[in-house]
Amino acid sequence: EKRVVLITGCSSGIGLGLAVRLASDSQHRFKVYATMRDLSKKEYLLECVRDCHADTFEILQMDVTDQQSVLATTEKIKEERVDILVCNAGIGLMGPLECHTYDTMKKIFDVNLFGTISTIQAFLPGMKQRRSGRIIISSSVGGLQGVPFNDVYCASKFAVEGFCESMAIVLQHFNIHVSLIECGPVNTNFINNLHASDPSDSQLQSVDSDTRSLYAQYLQHCQTIFQDVAQDTDEILQVFVEAIEASVPSLRYFTTQFFMPLIKLKLQSASGSEYVHAMHKFVFSGSKPKE
Numbered sequence: 001e002k003r004v005v006l007i008t009g010c011s012s013g014i015g016l017g018l019a020v021r022l023a024s025d026s027q028h029r030f031k032v033y034a035t036m037r038d039l040s041k042k043e044y045l046l047e048c049v050r051d052c053h054a055d056t057f058e059i060l061q062m063d064v065t066d067q068q069s070v071l072a073t074t075e076k077i078k079e080e081r082v083d084i085l086v087c088n089a090g091i092g093l094m095g096p097l098e099c100h101t102y103d104t105m106k107k108i109f110d111v112n113l114f115g116t117i118s119t120i121q122a123f124l125p126g127m128k129q130r131r132s133g134r135i136i137i138s139s140s141v142g143g144l145q146g147v148p149f150n151d152v153y154c155a156s157k158f159a160v161e162g163f164c165e166s167m168a169i170v171l172q173h174f175n176i177h178v179s180l181i182e183c184g185p186v187n188t189n190f191i192n193n194l195h196a197s198d199p200s201d202s203q204l205q206s207v208d209s210d211t212r213s214l215y216a217q218y219l220q221h222c223q224t225i226f227q228d229v230a231q232d233t234d235e236i237l238q239v240f241v242e243a244i245e246a247s248v249p250s251l252r253y254f255t256t257q258f259f260m261p262l263i264k265l266k267l268q269s270a271s272g273s274e275y276v277h278a279m280h281k282f283v284f285s286g287s288k289p290k291e
Protein backbone atom coordinates (compact mmCIF):
# COMPACT_ATOMS: atom_id res chain seq x y z
CA GLU A 1 0.00 0.00 0.00
CA LYS A 2 1.22 3.49 -0.87
CA ARG A 3 2.10 5.97 1.85
CA VAL A 4 -0.12 9.01 1.49
CA VAL A 5 1.83 12.29 1.60
CA LEU A 6 0.35 15.78 1.75
CA ILE A 7 2.64 18.74 1.13
CA THR A 8 1.79 22.46 1.52
CA GLY A 9 3.20 25.24 -0.65
CA CYS A 10 3.93 23.18 -3.77
CA SER A 11 3.82 25.87 -6.45
CA SER A 12 7.57 26.45 -6.14
CA GLY A 13 10.82 25.64 -4.38
CA ILE A 14 11.20 22.88 -1.81
CA GLY A 15 7.49 21.92 -1.82
CA LEU A 16 7.41 21.53 -5.58
CA GLY A 17 10.71 19.64 -5.58
CA LEU A 18 9.58 17.23 -2.86
CA ALA A 19 6.24 16.58 -4.57
CA VAL A 20 8.04 15.69 -7.80
CA ARG A 21 10.69 13.61 -6.04
CA LEU A 22 8.15 11.47 -4.15
CA ALA A 23 5.69 11.19 -7.06
CA SER A 24 8.48 9.89 -9.28
CA ASP A 25 9.75 7.34 -6.73
CA SER A 26 10.93 4.35 -8.75
CA GLN A 27 9.06 1.89 -6.51
CA HIS A 28 5.84 3.95 -6.53
CA ARG A 29 5.81 3.96 -2.75
CA PHE A 30 3.97 7.25 -2.37
CA LYS A 31 0.69 8.89 -3.28
CA VAL A 32 1.41 12.61 -3.19
CA TYR A 33 -1.19 15.30 -2.62
CA ALA A 34 0.61 18.45 -3.71
CA THR A 35 -1.31 21.42 -2.35
CA MET A 36 -1.00 25.08 -3.25
CA ARG A 37 -2.81 28.29 -2.46
CA ASP A 38 -3.21 29.38 -6.03
CA LEU A 39 -4.02 26.71 -8.60
CA SER A 40 -3.17 29.05 -11.47
CA LYS A 41 0.47 28.32 -10.53
CA LYS A 42 0.18 24.57 -11.13
CA GLU A 43 1.52 24.45 -14.70
CA TYR A 44 5.20 24.09 -13.90
CA LEU A 45 4.52 21.35 -11.35
CA LEU A 46 2.33 19.51 -13.86
CA GLU A 47 5.11 19.69 -16.39
CA CYS A 48 7.58 18.25 -13.86
CA VAL A 49 5.36 15.23 -13.06
CA ARG A 50 4.40 14.61 -16.71
CA ASP A 51 6.11 11.22 -16.72
CA CYS A 52 4.89 10.06 -13.32
CA HIS A 53 2.28 7.39 -12.81
CA ALA A 54 -1.17 8.98 -12.58
CA ASP A 55 -1.92 7.20 -9.30
CA THR A 56 1.08 8.70 -7.54
CA PHE A 57 0.05 12.31 -7.79
CA GLU A 58 -2.76 14.81 -7.37
CA ILE A 59 -2.90 18.59 -6.99
CA LEU A 60 -5.29 20.21 -4.51
CA GLN A 61 -5.99 23.82 -3.66
CA MET A 62 -5.15 24.70 -0.07
CA ASP A 63 -4.39 28.05 1.53
CA VAL A 64 -2.85 27.33 4.92
CA THR A 65 -4.19 30.62 6.31
CA ASP A 66 -7.78 29.71 5.44
CA GLN A 67 -9.24 27.15 7.86
CA GLN A 68 -12.14 26.38 5.51
CA SER A 69 -9.70 25.57 2.77
CA VAL A 70 -7.64 23.34 5.09
CA LEU A 71 -10.73 21.45 6.29
CA ALA A 72 -12.09 21.09 2.75
CA THR A 73 -8.78 19.50 1.77
CA THR A 74 -9.06 16.83 4.47
CA GLU A 75 -12.32 15.74 2.78
CA LYS A 76 -10.69 15.38 -0.61
CA ILE A 77 -8.14 12.74 0.32
CA LYS A 78 -9.43 9.59 -1.36
CA GLU A 79 -7.52 7.26 0.95
CA GLU A 80 -9.09 9.11 3.90
CA ARG A 81 -5.75 9.31 5.63
CA VAL A 82 -2.45 11.14 5.46
CA ASP A 83 0.59 9.16 6.57
CA ILE A 84 3.15 11.89 6.03
CA LEU A 85 2.22 15.55 6.43
CA VAL A 86 4.77 18.05 5.15
CA CYS A 87 4.23 21.62 6.39
CA ASN A 88 6.36 23.56 3.98
CA ALA A 89 4.49 26.76 3.08
CA GLY A 90 6.32 29.79 4.41
CA ILE A 91 7.35 33.32 3.63
CA GLY A 92 10.26 35.50 4.66
CA LEU A 93 10.43 39.07 5.87
CA MET A 94 13.61 41.07 5.86
CA GLY A 95 14.45 44.65 6.74
CA PRO A 96 14.63 47.11 9.64
CA LEU A 97 11.71 46.65 12.03
CA GLU A 98 10.67 50.27 11.44
CA CYS A 99 9.77 49.36 7.85
CA HIS A 100 7.35 46.53 8.57
CA THR A 101 3.64 47.24 8.69
CA TYR A 102 1.52 45.47 11.28
CA ASP A 103 -0.39 43.72 8.47
CA THR A 104 2.77 42.35 6.90
CA MET A 105 4.07 41.06 10.22
CA LYS A 106 0.74 39.39 10.92
CA LYS A 107 0.79 37.79 7.50
CA ILE A 108 4.18 36.22 8.21
CA PHE A 109 2.83 34.69 11.42
CA ASP A 110 -0.40 33.67 9.71
CA VAL A 111 1.43 31.63 7.10
CA ASN A 112 4.52 30.42 8.96
CA LEU A 113 3.06 29.73 12.40
CA PHE A 114 -0.75 29.56 12.34
CA GLY A 115 -0.76 28.00 8.87
CA THR A 116 1.49 25.23 10.18
CA ILE A 117 -0.53 24.81 13.36
CA SER A 118 -3.92 24.64 11.66
CA THR A 119 -2.67 22.20 9.02
CA ILE A 120 -1.40 19.91 11.79
CA GLN A 121 -4.63 20.39 13.77
CA ALA A 122 -6.63 19.20 10.77
CA PHE A 123 -4.67 15.99 10.17
CA LEU A 124 -3.61 15.06 13.70
CA PRO A 125 -6.86 13.39 14.86
CA GLY A 126 -6.64 10.84 12.02
CA MET A 127 -3.00 10.10 12.79
CA LYS A 128 -3.78 9.68 16.49
CA GLN A 129 -6.63 7.32 15.69
CA ARG A 130 -4.37 5.17 13.54
CA ARG A 131 -1.51 5.51 16.02
CA SER A 132 0.83 6.32 13.21
CA GLY A 133 2.04 9.30 11.27
CA ARG A 134 4.88 11.59 10.35
CA ILE A 135 4.86 15.36 10.45
CA ILE A 136 7.72 17.05 8.67
CA ILE A 137 8.32 20.79 8.79
CA SER A 138 10.36 23.06 6.52
CA SER A 139 12.03 24.95 9.30
CA SER A 140 15.11 27.12 9.26
CA VAL A 141 18.38 27.79 11.01
CA GLY A 142 16.60 31.11 11.63
CA GLY A 143 14.22 29.14 13.85
CA LEU A 144 17.12 28.30 16.18
CA GLN A 145 19.26 31.43 16.16
CA GLY A 146 18.50 35.11 15.77
CA VAL A 147 19.48 36.65 12.44
CA PRO A 148 19.76 40.44 12.08
CA PHE A 149 17.05 42.15 10.04
CA ASN A 150 15.06 38.90 10.03
CA ASP A 151 13.56 39.50 13.48
CA VAL A 152 9.94 38.79 12.63
CA TYR A 153 10.70 35.84 10.34
CA CYS A 154 12.94 34.31 13.02
CA ALA A 155 10.27 34.93 15.66
CA SER A 156 7.76 32.99 13.53
CA LYS A 157 10.16 30.09 12.97
CA PHE A 158 11.24 30.05 16.66
CA ALA A 159 7.53 29.76 17.43
CA VAL A 160 7.19 26.81 15.04
CA GLU A 161 10.17 25.15 16.78
CA GLY A 162 8.58 25.60 20.21
CA PHE A 163 5.27 24.30 18.95
CA CYS A 164 6.75 21.20 17.33
CA GLU A 165 9.13 20.38 20.18
CA SER A 166 6.22 20.57 22.62
CA MET A 167 3.94 18.43 20.48
CA ALA A 168 6.61 15.80 19.88
CA ILE A 169 6.68 14.95 23.58
CA VAL A 170 3.06 13.79 23.74
CA LEU A 171 2.96 12.39 20.22
CA GLN A 172 5.51 9.74 21.20
CA HIS A 173 2.55 7.96 22.82
CA PHE A 174 0.78 7.81 19.48
CA ASN A 175 3.71 6.65 17.35
CA ILE A 176 3.63 10.00 15.54
CA HIS A 177 7.02 11.44 14.69
CA VAL A 178 7.66 15.15 14.25
CA SER A 179 10.74 16.21 12.29
CA LEU A 180 12.01 19.73 11.71
CA ILE A 181 14.26 20.16 8.68
CA GLU A 182 16.65 22.97 9.55
CA CYS A 183 17.55 24.56 6.23
CA GLY A 184 20.23 27.17 5.77
CA PRO A 185 20.09 29.25 2.60
CA VAL A 186 18.60 27.30 -0.30
CA ASN A 187 18.63 28.26 -3.97
CA THR A 188 14.89 28.68 -4.44
CA ASN A 189 12.77 31.70 -5.20
CA PHE A 190 12.37 32.22 -1.44
CA ILE A 191 14.64 35.24 -1.53
CA ASN A 192 12.62 36.77 -4.39
CA ASN A 193 9.29 35.82 -2.86
CA LEU A 194 10.05 37.21 0.58
CA HIS A 195 9.00 40.66 1.69
CA ALA A 196 12.21 42.69 1.86
CA SER A 197 12.91 46.36 2.33
CA ASP A 198 14.48 47.53 -0.87
CA PRO A 199 17.32 50.12 -0.70
CA SER A 200 15.14 52.45 -2.80
CA ASP A 201 12.15 51.90 -0.50
CA SER A 202 10.69 55.20 0.75
CA GLN A 203 10.02 53.67 4.19
CA LEU A 204 13.67 52.76 4.42
CA GLN A 205 14.65 56.36 3.70
CA SER A 206 12.93 57.48 6.87
CA VAL A 207 14.96 55.08 9.05
CA ASP A 208 18.04 56.45 10.85
CA SER A 209 21.25 56.37 8.86
CA ASP A 210 23.10 53.97 11.22
CA THR A 211 20.40 51.34 10.79
CA ARG A 212 20.32 51.91 7.05
CA SER A 213 24.04 51.41 6.73
CA LEU A 214 23.94 48.25 8.90
CA TYR A 215 21.11 46.94 6.73
CA ALA A 216 23.15 47.63 3.59
CA GLN A 217 26.02 45.66 5.15
CA TYR A 218 23.64 42.86 6.03
CA LEU A 219 22.32 42.66 2.46
CA GLN A 220 25.91 42.40 1.26
CA HIS A 221 26.58 39.61 3.77
CA CYS A 222 23.42 37.85 2.72
CA GLN A 223 24.43 37.96 -0.93
CA THR A 224 27.87 36.54 -0.11
CA ILE A 225 26.36 33.79 2.04
CA PHE A 226 23.92 32.81 -0.70
CA GLN A 227 26.76 32.74 -3.23
CA ASP A 228 29.08 30.73 -1.00
CA VAL A 229 26.92 28.29 0.92
CA ALA A 230 23.39 28.21 -0.50
CA GLN A 231 22.36 24.61 -1.15
CA ASP A 232 20.55 23.26 -4.15
CA THR A 233 17.03 22.03 -3.61
CA ASP A 234 18.13 18.44 -4.35
CA GLU A 235 20.43 18.43 -1.31
CA ILE A 236 17.54 19.60 0.85
CA LEU A 237 15.18 16.99 -0.61
CA GLN A 238 17.67 14.26 0.26
CA VAL A 239 17.32 15.25 3.92
CA PHE A 240 13.51 15.13 3.70
CA VAL A 241 13.79 11.67 2.19
CA GLU A 242 16.12 10.64 5.03
CA ALA A 243 13.49 11.75 7.58
CA ILE A 244 10.76 9.93 5.64
CA GLU A 245 12.75 6.70 5.41
CA ALA A 246 14.18 6.64 8.94
CA SER A 247 12.60 3.94 11.09
CA VAL A 248 12.81 6.27 14.07
CA PRO A 249 13.12 9.84 12.76
CA SER A 250 14.87 12.57 14.76
CA LEU A 251 13.22 15.76 15.89
CA ARG A 252 15.79 17.82 13.99
CA TYR A 253 17.71 17.35 10.78
CA PHE A 254 20.34 19.84 9.67
CA THR A 255 20.81 20.19 5.94
CA THR A 256 24.18 21.91 6.37
CA GLN A 257 26.95 21.97 8.99
CA PHE A 258 27.84 25.54 8.10
CA PHE A 259 25.92 27.23 10.94
CA MET A 260 26.70 24.55 13.54
CA PRO A 261 29.46 26.51 15.36
CA LEU A 262 27.01 29.37 15.92
CA ILE A 263 24.25 27.02 17.04
CA LYS A 264 26.61 25.21 19.42
CA LEU A 265 27.87 28.50 20.80
CA LYS A 266 24.33 29.37 21.72
CA LEU A 267 23.86 26.09 23.57
CA GLN A 268 27.28 26.18 25.26
CA SER A 269 27.00 29.70 26.56
CA ALA A 270 23.58 29.94 28.11
CA SER A 271 23.79 33.67 28.86
CA GLY A 272 23.40 34.28 25.13
CA SER A 273 25.92 37.13 25.04
CA GLU A 274 28.56 35.12 23.23
CA TYR A 275 26.13 34.23 20.47
CA VAL A 276 25.06 37.84 20.05
CA HIS A 277 28.70 38.99 19.80
CA ALA A 278 29.69 36.16 17.47
CA MET A 279 26.76 36.72 15.12
CA HIS A 280 27.54 40.44 15.01
CA LYS A 281 31.15 39.65 14.09
CA PHE A 282 30.04 37.12 11.48
CA VAL A 283 27.61 39.47 9.73
CA PHE A 284 29.40 42.80 10.08
CA SER A 285 33.08 41.77 10.04
CA GLY A 286 32.89 38.53 8.13
CA SER A 287 34.53 36.27 10.72
CA LYS A 288 32.78 33.07 11.60
CA PRO A 289 33.45 31.20 14.87
CA LYS A 290 35.36 27.93 14.41
CA GLU A 291 34.25 24.49 15.57
Ligand code: NAD
Pocket residue numbers: 008009010011012013014015036037062063064065088089090091092111115138139140141183184185186187188189190191193
Ligand atom coordinates in the same frame (compact mmCIF):
# COMPACT_ATOMS: atom_id res chain seq x y z
P1 NAD B 1 9.31 29.39 -1.99
O1 NAD B 1 8.97 30.83 -1.81
O2 NAD B 1 9.63 28.90 -3.35
O3 NAD B 1 8.18 28.44 -1.39
C1 NAD B 1 7.25 28.81 -0.43
C2 NAD B 1 5.90 28.32 -0.87
O4 NAD B 1 4.91 28.61 0.13
C3 NAD B 1 5.44 29.02 -2.17
O5 NAD B 1 5.07 28.05 -3.11
C4 NAD B 1 4.25 29.85 -1.72
O6 NAD B 1 3.27 29.99 -2.72
C5 NAD B 1 3.74 29.01 -0.55
N1 NAD B 1 2.81 29.76 0.29
C6 NAD B 1 2.92 31.03 0.77
N2 NAD B 1 1.81 31.37 1.43
C7 NAD B 1 0.97 30.30 1.38
C8 NAD B 1 -0.34 30.02 1.86
N3 NAD B 1 -1.02 30.95 2.55
N4 NAD B 1 -0.88 28.80 1.63
C9 NAD B 1 -0.22 27.87 0.94
N5 NAD B 1 1.02 28.07 0.43
C10 NAD B 1 1.60 29.27 0.65
O7 NAD B 1 10.57 29.13 -1.03
P2 NAD B 1 11.17 27.77 -0.42
O8 NAD B 1 12.60 28.04 -0.23
O9 NAD B 1 10.77 26.60 -1.20
O10 NAD B 1 10.49 27.76 1.02
C11 NAD B 1 9.85 26.64 1.56
C12 NAD B 1 10.03 26.63 3.08
O11 NAD B 1 11.42 26.52 3.39
C13 NAD B 1 9.52 27.88 3.78
O12 NAD B 1 8.80 27.50 4.95
C14 NAD B 1 10.80 28.60 4.18
O13 NAD B 1 10.64 29.39 5.35
C15 NAD B 1 11.76 27.44 4.38
N6 NAD B 1 13.18 27.86 4.26
C16 NAD B 1 13.67 28.32 3.07
C17 NAD B 1 15.01 28.75 3.03
C18 NAD B 1 15.64 29.29 1.75
O14 NAD B 1 16.71 29.89 1.82
N7 NAD B 1 15.04 29.10 0.59
C19 NAD B 1 15.81 28.68 4.17
C20 NAD B 1 15.27 28.19 5.34
C21 NAD B 1 13.96 27.78 5.38
